[in-house]
Amino acid sequence: MPASTAVSLSKVSRVFGPVTALDGIDLDVRPGEFFAMLGPSGSGKTTCLRLVAGFEQPSSGRVAIFGEDVTGVPPYRRAVNTVFQDYALFPHFDVRDNVAYPLMLRKVSKAERHAAAEAALEMVRLSGYGARRPAQLSGGQRQRVALARAIVARPKVLLLDEPLGALDLKLRESMQEELKSLQRALGLTFVFVTHDQGEALSMADRIAVFSAGRIEQVGSPEDVYRRPANRFVADFVGSANILPPGLVARLAGERRWASLRPEDVRLVACEGADPALVGRITARSYLGASTRLALDLGGLSVHVVRPAGELLPTEGPVAIAFEREALHLMEREA
Amino acid sequence: MTRPPRRPGGSLADALWRRPGLLAALLLALPVLWLVVVYLGSLAALLVQSFYALDDFSGLVVEEFTLATYAQLFTAANLAIIQRTVLMAAAVTLASAVVAFPIAYVAARYARGWRKAAFYLAVMLPLWSSYLVKVYAWKLILAKEGILTWAFAKVGLTPLLEAVLAIPGIGGNSLSVSYIGTFLVFLYVWLPYMILPMQAALERVPTNLLDASADLGARPGETFRHVILPLALPGVVAGSIFTFSLTLGDYIIPQIVGSSRLFIGQAVYTQQGTAGNVPLAAAFTMVPIAIMGLYLWGAKRAGAFDAL
Numbered sequence: 001m002p003a004s005t006a007v008s009l010s011k012v013s014r015v016f017g018p019v020t021a022l023d024g025i026d027l028d029v030r031p032g033e034f035f036a037m038l039g040p041s042g043s044g045k046t047t048c049l050r051l052v053a054g055f056e057q058p059s060s061g062r063v064a065i066f067g068e069d070v071t072g073v074p075p076y077r078r079a080v081n082t083v084f085q086d087y088a089l090f091p092h093f094d095v096r097d098n099v100a101y102p103l104m105l106r107k108v109s110k111a112e113r114h115a116a117a118e119a120a121l122e123m124v125r126l127s128g129y130g131a132r133r134p135a136q137l138s139g140g141q142r143q144r145v146a147l148a149r150a151i152v153a154r155p156k157v158l159l160l161d162e163p164l165g166a167l168d169l170k171l172r173e174s175m176q177e178e179l180k181s182l183q184r185a186l187g188l189t190f191v192f193v194t195h196d197q198g199e200a201l202s203m204a205d206r207i208a209v210f211s212a213g214r215i216e217q218v219g220s221p222e223d224v225y226r227r228p229a230n231r232f233v234a235d236f237v238g239s240a241n242i243l244p245p246g247l248v249a250r251l252a253g254e255r256r257w258a259s260l261r262p263e264d265v266r267l268v269a270c271e272g273a274d275p276a277l278v279g280r281i282t283a284r285s286y287l288g289a290s291t292r293l294a295l296d297l298g299g300l301s302v303h304v305v306r307p308a309g310e311l312l313p314t315e316g317p318v319a320i321a322f323e324r325e326a327l328h329l330m331e332r333e334a
Numbered sequence: 335m336t337r338p339p340r341r342p343g344g345s346l347a348d349a350l351w352r353r354p355g356l357l358a359a360l361l362l363a364l365p366v367l368w369l370v371v372v373y374l375g376s377l378a379a380l381l382v383q384s385f386y387a388l389d390d391f392s393g394l395v396v397e398e399f400t401l402a403t404y405a406q407l408f409t410a411a412n413l414a415i416i417q418r419t420v421l422m423a424a425a426v427t428l429a430s431a432v433v434a435f436p437i438a439y440v441a442a443r444y445a446r447g448w449r450k451a452a453f454y455l456a457v458m459l460p461l462w463s464s465y466l467v468k469v470y471a472w473k474l475i476l477a478k479e480g481i482l483t484w485a486f487a488k489v490g491l492t493p494l495l496e497a498v499l500a501i502p503g504i505g506g507n508s509l510s511v512s513y514i515g516t517f518l519v520f521l522y523v524w525l526p527y528m529i530l531p532m533q534a535a536l537e538r539v540p541t542n543l544l545d546a547s548a549d550l551g552a553r554p555g556e557t558f559r560h561v562i563l564p565l566a567l568p569g570v571v572a573g574s575i576f577t578f579s580l581t582l583g584d585y586i587i588p589q590i591v592g593s594s595r596l597f598i599g600q601a602v603y604t605q606q607g608t609a610g611n612v613p614l615a616a617a618f619t620m621v622p623i624a625i626m627g628l629y630l631w632g633a634k635r636a637g638a639f640d641a642l
Contacts, residue, residue, distance in 0.1 A: 055545050075548040088546035092564045101560075102550040153551065 005067070006031045006157050006189040007052055012061030014047050021047040023213040024061070029157075031066070034183050034190045036200035038224075039210030040236065045193045048210070049159050052191065054078045066156055081150040085162040087142045089134035095121070095145050096130035102153035120148035123182065140171045147179075151186060158183075160192035164199060176203050197237045201225060209233050225261075230330050234259035241265070241302045247276055248329065256329045262292070262305040264326035267312065273319030280317050295320065377623075384616035395612060403613040407621075412601070416621055419598040422513070422588075423581035426520040430528040430577045431570060433521070438529050438569075442536035453533075457526050469519060469590050476515045476591060478508035506593060516592035520581050527576035535569020536562070571638045578629065582622035598622060 007029040014022040022044045029035045037045040050056040051063055054075035062071045070078055081102070089098050096117050097104075103113035114130075121127050124144035134142055143163065150158055163179070164172045180203055183190045194200050200207050201221040209216045209224055209232075217229040228234035231242050240259040249255040251274075270278050279297035291312060293304045302320060306312060350357045386395050387402040406412065441453040460468065474480050486495040499505040499512060506512030539562055547557040585599025596604070598618055606615035633639070 053545075053549055055548075075545070076551050076553050080549075082546070082549045084542055084546060086542065088540070088542040090543060090546075090561060101547075101552075104560075105551045105556055149550065 004031075005029060006033065006065070007035075007191060008062075008064040008067075009048070009051070010062050010064075012048075012051060012058045012063060014044075014051060014056060015059045020213050022051070022058075025213075025215055027208060027215060027218070029189060029191055030206075031189055032187055034180065034203060034205045035192070036204035036207045037191065037193045037210060038195070038197060038200040038207050038237070040195055042212075043210035044213040045195075045208075045210045046161060049082075049161055049191065049193045052157070053080055053082050053159050079156040080159055081153065081155040082159040082161060083143075083146045083150045083163050085165055087134075087146040089142055089145055089149075091134055093134075094130065095126070095132050095134065095137070098134065098145055099130075099149045099152050101149060106153070116152055117148070120152040121145075123151070123185075124148045124178075139166055140175070143167065143175065147182070151182075151188070155188070157189045157191060160190060162193055162195070164196075165194075172199070179203065201237070207237075209237065211236070227328055228259050228330060231257055231259075234328075234330065239303065243327070244300070247300070248327070250274075250276065252324065252327055252329065254329055259328045259330060260302075260322060260326060262303040263290075264322050265302065265304045266321050267293075267304060267306070268319050268321045270317050270319045273321070277321070278317055278319045281313070281315075284312075380616045380619055383613050384620055386613045388611045388613055393610060403617045406614055407617045412618075415596050415598060415601050415618075418595065419582055420625065422517065422520065422597065423578045425517060426524060426581045427528075427574045427577045429517070429521050430525055431532075431574060434525060434528040434532050434573065435570075438532035438536055441529075441533050442539075457529050460522075461526055465523065466586070468523060469587055472515075472519045472522065473510050473591050476509035476518065478510070480508075480510070482509060510591055511593055513592060516588050519587050519591045520577075520584070523587065524577040524580050527580065528573035531569045531572040531576070532566065533569075535566040535572070539565045567638045571633050575626070575630070579622060579626050582625065 005028045007027070009025050009027040012022055012025045012027075013020065025044075025048065027048075037048055039045045047056060051058055052065070054070065054073060054077075058071065062069055064070060065078060065080060090101065093101070096114060099117035099120050100108075100113040103116055108116070118127065118130060121130060121144075124147050126141060126144050126148065129137070129141065129145075134145065137145065143166075147163075160179075164175050167175060176199060179190070179192075192203070201224075204221060206218060206220055207224050208218045211232050217224055217233045219227070224233055224237050228237060228240065234240040234242055238261065240261055243251075243258045243260055245255045245257055248258040252258065277297060279295045279300075279302070281293050282296045282301075283294040285292045287305075288308065290305050290307050291310075293306070293312070295302045295304060295318070297320070304320065350360075383395075384403055385399050385401070386397050387400045387406075388394070389396050437457075441450065445453050475482055477483075483492075483495065486492050495509075498514065499508070504513040504517075506515075509515040509518070543561055543565070544557055547561045548554075552560065583599050585597065585603045588597040589600055598621055602615045602618045605611045605618060
């Protein structure tokens with residue numbers, strides 16, 4: 001079978017005692033893709049990753065990697081490697097031996113595996129750190145070592161479990177770019193788990209949004225951000241405003257829930273505005289590049305984000321306005 | 335907001351809070367008095383004694399520096415005692431490690447909740463009863479008329495038992511008067527001291543390191559060799575220090591179960607008691623201390639504590 005999918009899950013469920021962590025998931029990851037599994041904690045995204053790595057077995061369903069059924073295959077026989085959330089570096093090895101570990105297991109000669117480890121370390125910009133112990137490195141450096149160790153044996157798929165979770169903001173941003181360019185350079189399939197929607201949107205080619213053991217939507221960052229399938233996705237990915245069916249029927253003629261991005265909303269004068277879109281400002285926070293306002297529209301709470309420098313009303317009633325295209329009617333009910 | 339009112343004793347608490355070093359000194363004062371002054375002091379007194387010698391005619395200790403007592407220690411008969419004891423301690427330690435590891439591993443990796451409590455109880459329970467009672471119980475178990483002989487006969491393995499007892503050097507008339515018997519009792523009595531530190535060390539090996547090892551291609555045996563064993567080694571060494579030093583110094587077990595040949599502990603006991611030769615007893619006591627020092631130094635050199 002020609003492998004048109006890198007990772008394929010079909011009807012996969014995972015039950016831990018009374019808890020259903022995954023509930024009949026179907027998912028296909030394409031070869032060479034940067035794929036994100038996004039969701040709040042407890043949504044099943046990490047369990048999903050562990051099923052692909054082989055640390056967990058599905059209660060039912062099948063898992064395939066490049067067309068090969070790996071259900072029931074232990075992790076050490078799978079062509080996938082994992083970058084762990086807390087890095088999981090071996091404390092009793094130096095950096096070089098950590099990175100060379102998969103090659104040592106494959107009985108590669110010492111000289112060869114040390115050369116390969118050094119090359120992998122160079123790729124993550126850590127050349128010259130081979131003789132240090134993991135304990136002597138900073139969080140960001142450990143993260144890179146974990147990355148080098150996971151790619152040194154050239155897996156078919158690289159799994160990353162919240163890889164940037166423990167890093168500070170600045171480091172996280174630079175690592176995002178680095179991961180992306182590393183993925184392009186290696187031409188590898190990356191599957192990464194995150195609860196940070198910004199990270200998923202900026203790095204991934206496609207995103208699967210998880211909630212309560214199910215996948216709510218799979219699509220490009222643009223898809224899940226602009227065209228969320230339901231209220232959960234709209235709310236979780238970028239905290240959209242959610243408008244109830246009654247209001248949407250008046251505005252767009254269809255009785256459905258709709259999402260509206262805060263940055264698509266303008267503030268206008270009250271005269272001549274739809275009375276349902278008139279309200280007052282309840283909170284204001286300065287975000288540097290923009291300002292975020294909370295509005296109360298007769299009981300409906302709406303957030304508005306305006307670029308810095310725009311003159312904003314400080315008191316009194318205001319009205320909101322937006323383009324019809326900004327209003328996204330949602331397909332399903334969450 | 336008002337500050338909480340000062341209560342009696344508050345100024346002491348404040349003073350200690352301001353000077354954490356003082357608190358540490360207060361906490362350490364008694365233990366230091368005990369360990370340094372009493373323990374190390376008596377050890378030093380012992381060391382000094384070992385450099386005195388017994389006057390053969392008067393039977394009194396001559397308080398003059400001499401190496402005569404150590405010369406006496408290294409005579410063939412006394413060296414045989416040392417060799418016997420060290421071999422026994424090494425055998426007991428090795429066997430304890432082999433027997434304890436699976437038990438400690440299962441307890442650390444798989445036991446949770448009441449099963450873990452049951453494990454601790456099972457390991458500690460033998461420590462609750464008197465050591466002498468246990469040793470005498472073993473004497474009965476191992477005796478010629480004991481339950482082991484009976485059990486071997488029941489399953490038709492008497493020839494096997496006889497073959498084992500016929501092994502020269504470690505065999506004997508029955509298990510209770512052979513080195514094998516002494517070894518079995520040592521193994522039983524000291525086993526908890528090996529299991530507990532091992533289990534603690536194994537428990538500290540993070541599960542995600544085992545996941546990572548498997549993920550990178552290590553079969554379970556390889557994960558054990560490359561990750562679990564090196565990280566648990568400090569615990570194994572800690573356990574072996576217990577079993578090794580306890581066996582080196584014990585004088586009751588070999589007296590009750592085993593042949594009549596002496597171990598270091600018994601030699602110390604006889605020399606300072608019946609024979610009244612305190613210098614030789616002191617010299618004998620220095621042997622386990624020296625061996626343990628060498629053992630720890632060797633373990634450190636071999637990297638046993640690198641994972642700490």
